[in-house]
Amino acid sequence: MHNNRVIVKVPASTANLGPGFDSLGMALSLYAWIEMSVSDSTVIELYGDQMNGLPRDKTNLLYKVAQLVFEEAGVQVPELRIGMYSDIPLTRGLGSSASAIVGALTAANALIGSPLGSDRLFQIATSLEGHPDNVGASLFGGIIVAAWDGERADYVKIEPHEQLETLVAVPAFQLATEQARHALPKQIAMADAVYNVGRSSLLVAALASGQLDLIGCAMRDRLHQPYRAALIPGMTAILSEAADHGALGAALSGAGPTLITFVHKDSTRKDELESFLLGTLRAEGIEAETLWLAPCSSGPQVAVLEEHPSDTAISLMDWIEGEA
Numbered sequence: 001m002h003n004n005r006v007i008v009k010v011p012a013s014t015a016n017l018g019p020g021f022d023s024l025g026m027a028l029s030l031y032a033w034i035e036m037s038v039s040d041s042t043v044i045e046l047y048g049d050q051m052n053g054l055p056r057d058k059t060n061l062l063y064k065v066a067q068l069v070f071e072e073a074g075v076q077v078p079e080l081r082i083g084m085y086s087d088i089p090l091t092r093g094l095g096s097s098a099s100a101i102v103g104a105l106t107a108a109n110a111l112i113g114s115p116l117g118s119d120r121l122f123q124i125a126t127s128l129e130g131h132p133d134n135v136g137a138s139l140f141g142g143i144i145v146a147a148w149d150g151e152r153a154d155y156v157k158i159e160p161h162e163q164l165e166t167l168v169a170v171p172a173f174q175l176a177t178e179q180a181r182h183a184l185p186k187q188i189a190m191a192d193a194v195y196n197v198g199r200s201s202l203l204v205a206a207l208a209s210g211q212l213d214l215i216g217c218a219m220r221d222r223l224h225q226p227y228r229a230a231l232i233p234g235m236t237a238i239l240s241e242a243a244d245h246g247a248l249g250a251a252l253s254g255a256g257p258t259l260i261t262f263v264h265k266d267s268t269r270k271d272e273l274e275s276f277l278l279g280t281l282r283a284e285g286i287e288a289e290t291l292w293l294a295p296c297s298s299g300p301q302v303a304v305l306e307e308h309p310s311d312t313a314i315s316l317m318d319w320i321e322g323e324a
């Protein structure tokens, strides 16, 4: 028995949090919406300027991901109506591809009565994405500590501290994850590995125990950020000076180019921090947009609509507007 129509709201994410390369992630209060229903012929509607150029046939990622779920569940749903709208900027280090994967997996699973558990979805999402940090955060919400050996991914979720907020600076240029991974060395020195094990462990313990004052020191990294610095002018200054302008800590968000700062909700220096981020990037000739984002403590929200998508059904955009 298939559900008629599902709409899934899935959060964005920031990965690495500095030292936790490919292993730490946190969901953020910025969202994508994906709708899915069984159809006579496949129709893919992508709303918003960001979606320009993405395929609208069966080569679309959302369609292919949905078919993986059906295959695994042993059912056949070859024709789908899919819609997507996203507030998550593409290719900027805020997990847009992970949210699309998690949204499509969740929607396809809900469409057929949710035969696959969340652990199974996590395994599929991780192998599609190639690392568990963004997909784990989008799928489970909160802060995710994850490890993947190429076959199985395991994770623990930490509830974000209620006073934790983030300010992100999203530069006006795109940076492909592949390119940012290409900048990394094949081997690193033992001393740098030890440095990161210490910081990453300290960061997890600080986040789990609510010791926000340790975040600044714990967010430092020697595995990836120094090698990616050349791709993001202004990054090095922001990472080393954000704390002097009111941030608890700062990191490259995922593979960049977005920079993320962690801030105490009650900070009185929010304007100062925002000016510092924008000013530092502008001095390098980079325009950016800043967003204040709270951690998002839950994964996808699923709505099952007992209606047939027709002219009388509510459109995805009206649904999203209704939520706001």
Ligand code: HSE
Residues within 6 Å of the ligand: 015, 016, 021, 022, 023, 131, 133, 134, 177, 180, 181, 224, 254, 255
């Ligand atoms: N951990 C990944 C990276 C996140 O830093 O390359 C990017 O999606």
